[in-house]
Amino acid sequence: MSSTPTVRWGILATGGIALTFTKDLLLDPATRGVSSVKHTVVAAASSSSKSRAEAFLKEVAAPSDAKAYGSYEEFAEDPNVDIVYIATPHSHHYQNARLCLEAGKHVLCEKAFTVNAAQARKLAEIAKEKNLFLMEAVWTRYFPLSIYVREQITSGRIGHIARVISDNSMALDPEKSFTDGKHRMVNPDLAGGALLDLGIYALTWVFQTLYHTQPEKTRQPPKLLAFVKPYRGTGNADEHSTMILNFPRSEEEGGDAHAVATTSLRVATSPGASQDTPCVRIQGPKGEIQVFPPSFRPTKTKLILSDGTIEEKDWVYPGPGKGSNWYSGFGDSQHSEGEGRGMFWEADEAAEAILTGRKEAKFENLDESILIMEIMDEVRRQGGLEYPSKIETLDYPVQL
Structure with a gap:
């Protein structure tokens, strides 16, 4: 009998949303009726320090052999990482996602996908050129x-x-x-x-x-x-x-x-x-x-x-249910004992896509993500809202 395939995740950034996602990710998929895939975390990176990444891995109860990095560049080169979850602010998504794509990694990038549509189109172009999976992490679509x-x-x-x-x-x-x-x-x-x-x-x-x-x-x-x-x-x-x-x-x-x-x-x-x-x-x-x-949610x-x-x-x-002494939430909010946040469904989608060779998500492909970014670009144009050029640019790499 063949074993369930396991997808190896790297977590880029160690803030609140990364913590919530990773705790959900490491739950037994059987708790939500999934038997086609399993997840593990093999690496995490913090831009502030390696020790922060080490503390993060301990807090989410990652496997003991998961590696901690104090540099996103070193992290992106880790050969054991199949897919990267990007959890930085939207201003940094383009630079961070491009780093990982250029390193040959599949990417699940938090919403909003990028700052503007031009950046989203460029990421999609790179993913296609390199035959990589790329998905905007709009978790709500997978509930x-x-x-x-x-x-x-x-x-x-x-x-x-x-x-x-x-x-x-x-x-x-x-x-x-x-x-x-x-x-x-x-x-x-x-x-x-x-x-x-x-x-x-x-x-x-x-x-x-x-x-x-x-x-x-x-x-x-x-x-x-x-x-x-x-x-x-x-x-x-x-x-x-x-x-x-x-x-x-x-x-x-x-x-x-x-x-x-x-x-x-x-x-x-x-x-x-x-x-x-x-x-x-x-x-x-x-x-x-x-x-x-x-x-x-x-x-x-x-x-x-x-x-x-x-x-x-x-x-x-x-989730694991009452009596598990496991808690999830985001920020100051916390759910009942054993109740998951719900971010695992988008992780299942990304993992199953990688295992079956799909390069885009089922419920929001890259064209739709780009279209929504175009709409938000137009909202800003009509409203006169501009962000600094350093986060709107297509230039790469840019130190932010």
Whole structure:
């Protein structure tokens, strides 16, 4: 009997999102019903010091022989690494991902993929030239909840979608939370602001429901009208952005469809974290699908049909369960004992693609990632939002 293949991961950067991803990654896949692949961590790198990488590997309970690096360049040359998970700020994604691709490594890169579409296109070009797998880590697309929502749409239960309303906003009180202006959420040098960090999820729900569900050969990019309010504290970062999109479709497919995607650092999708207000409403002539916040990790959906049918579903994020003394979360939030964060599903997708020879992800290929970056470029153009040239550039290597 053949053993389950194991994919060997390297983790580039050791901050909060890297910690959460890696803890999820090292869970037994059987806890989520996966038997086709296993994951291990063979290396981690910190730009600050080797000792920080060593501490990270210990904290995530990586295998004892996993190597720690204090240099991304040395890390990228490790022959034991199959795929690299990049967990740096978006401002650094292009430089970091290109480093790993040039070294012959498959790459799973955190969202937003890059700072602009030109950088995303260049990474895709390099991956194709080198026959490497490259994927934007939009974890939300791989949730069973998201797959269910898309299936309800493609089955025609609510008819052709007429409109999607999507929001991902947090009342972060930036003047108090990010007083010195250096935090990645507001720092222009780190491509800060609501758009690339939070707005990507508002757009994710628009695109995965209204664009991705259309036939690939006939779907068309949307037209966009956008408004941006700058965050006064740091200037070139958005406090909130509002996007109105028109998706062209044939009359047979229901004609043009509209979407509104919003994001903010100032106000919340669901004030007081009550999570009782839908963050996404997908509307058709036969009813609508509601998704409840947070939009990046929702736990509830509600299908409301015009005939009076109501289907509510609660979605569980699997893990080792109660009694395991294992905890996951992000930042100050922590889930119940034994409950996973949900980042393992995107890792499974990346690993299975590598094992089967696929070079792109199933639920968001590189063309779609690039298109969404183009939309965010246009939001910034219409809103007059520019980041420093050193993080917008295609030049490589650039020391950031």
